Amino acid sequence: MAYETEKQIAIKAALAAGQLCERVRHEISPEAIEKKDRSPVTIADFGSQALICRELATEFPNDPVVGEEDAAELKQPEMAERLSQVADYVGAIAPNTTPDQVVSWIDHGNGSVGPRYWTLDPIDGTKGFLRKDQYAVALALVEDGEVKVGVLVCPALQLSAAQPGLMFVAVRGEGTTMSGLDGQNPQTIKVVSSENDPNLRFVESVESGHGNQAQQAEIAKAAGITQDSLRMDSQAKYGAVASGEAALYLRLPSPKTPDYREKIWDHAAGTIVVEEAGGRVTDMHGKPLDFSQGAKLVDNQGVVVSNGLLHDKVIAALQQQTS
Ligand SMILES: Nc1ncnc2c1ncn2[C@@H]1O[C@H](COP(=O)(O)OS(=O)(=O)O)[C@@H](OP(=O)(O)O)[C@H]1O
Ligand SMILES: [Mg+2]
Numbered sequence: 517m518a519y520e521t522e523k524q525i526a527i528k529a530a531l532a533a534g535q536l537c538e539r540v541r542h543e544i545s546p547e548a549i550e551k552k553d554r555s556p557v558t559i560a561d562f563g564s565q566a567l568i569c570r571e572l573a574t575e576f577p578n579d580p581v582v583g584e585e586d587a588a589e590l591k592q593p594e595m596a597e598r599l600s601q602v603a604d605y606v607g608a609i610a611p612n613t614t615p616d617q618v619v620s621w622i623d624h625g626n627g628s629v630g631p632r633y634w635t636l637d638p639i640d641g642t643k644g645f646l647r648k649d650q651y652a653v654a655l656a657l658v659e660d661g662e663v664k665v666g667v668l669v670c671p672a673l674q675l676s677a678a679q680p681g682l683m684f685v686a687v688r689g690e691g692t693t694m695s696g697l698d699g700q701n702p703q704t705i706k707v708v709s710s711e712n713d714p715n716l717r718f719v720e721s722v723e724s725g726h727g728n729q730a731q732q733a734e735i736a737k738a739a740g741i742t743q744d745s746l747r748m749d750s751q752a753k754y755g756a757v758a759s760g761e762a763a764l765y766l767r768l769p770s771p772k773t774p775d776y777r778e779k780i781w782d783h784a785a786g787t788i789v790v791e792e793a794g795g796r797v798t799d800m801h802g803k804p805l806d807f808s809q810g811a812k813l814v815d816n817q818g819v820v821v822s823n824g825l826l827h828d829k830v831i832a833a834l835q836q837q838t839s
């Protein structure tokens with residue numbers, strides 16, 4: 517099987533990171549630190565990135581990692597207490613971790629996009645994490661601009677009566693599986709196969725500033741979806757489409773930030789999880805997401821994720837709106 521080692525290491529690292537995040541969320545109410553772009557980051561984001569980069573640096577020392585976070589702020593003297601908190605949480609999983617090691621592991625995620633690289637969102641949906649809603653640890657391997665392996669760990673996601681906590685794993689050409697966080701009995705999943713079911717739902721962000729909810733509602737209606745949207749933080753939305761819980765995920769540019777370009781780590785793992793479950797992922801113009809250009813999807817605007825059957829209808833509705 518292709519990419520077997522990469523898949524196993526990615527699963528191990530992402531599950532350990534998910535464990536750290538849950539421990540932080542249950543033991544303390546983590547404070548948000550404001551980043552330069554005014555978005556929040558917590559000690560769990562840093563700990564998750566440190567753990568995953570540690571594993572990738574050991575197992576694949578030649579692979580660059582393009583991660584969301586870096587340790588610049590954490591290195592400041594006034595952050596010493598927070599840094600030692602991160603080292604304690606990481607140390608519970610990787611014993612004897614020092615603050616210096618934490619910093620260097622986090623900064624291992626400052627790599628650049630190249631012919632083969634990993635991209636990591638240590639906590640996708642930090643706002644959801646802080647609200648005690650959905651979040652995901654998202655890790656993907658990209659080669660020649662194509663996502664080859666994707667792992668999404670969603671510790672708070674519950675799609676059936678089972679315990680919360682789901683993991684989605686996809687390898688190019690080999691399908692997508694879903695399991696609990698013990699990784700046992702992974703089940704192959706498929707997108708919802710119907711086009712005209714009155715129960716079809718669409719998903720969108722909780723944060724209204726991350727999309728255009730009014731336009732998303734119109735487009736979903738044009739595609740024949742009559743149910744209200746399901747609002748969910750993070751790439752858990754991709755898991756919802758891949759597993760057939762939703763038929764469509766719309767992320768159209770917010771009128772407040774029309775020039776925003778999506779980040780690769782917000783979409784790489786989710787994209788392969790949906791594609792390998794039989795769905796489609798493009799931008800709002802129908803173009804595939806181009807993961808070869810750098811940390812931002814500079815050549816794409818908005819994101820449309822579907823079960824495949826609805827896709828052309830959605831893109832046509834978007835084209836009609838703008839023509
Ligand atoms: N203006 C704008 N437009 C689109 N996307 C944006 C924007 N600003 C931020 N972000 C990114 O949104 C990521 C969170 O994804 P979601 O919107 O799915 O989750 S949430 O509802 O906000 O929790 C979030 O990822 P994390 O920082 O990992 O949480 C951001 O990278
Ligand atoms: Mg962030």
Ligand SMILES: [Mg+2]
Binds near residue numbers: 637639782
């Ligand atoms: Mg993110």
Ligand SMILES: [Mg+2]
Binds near residue numbers: 561637642
């Ligand atoms: Mg993040």
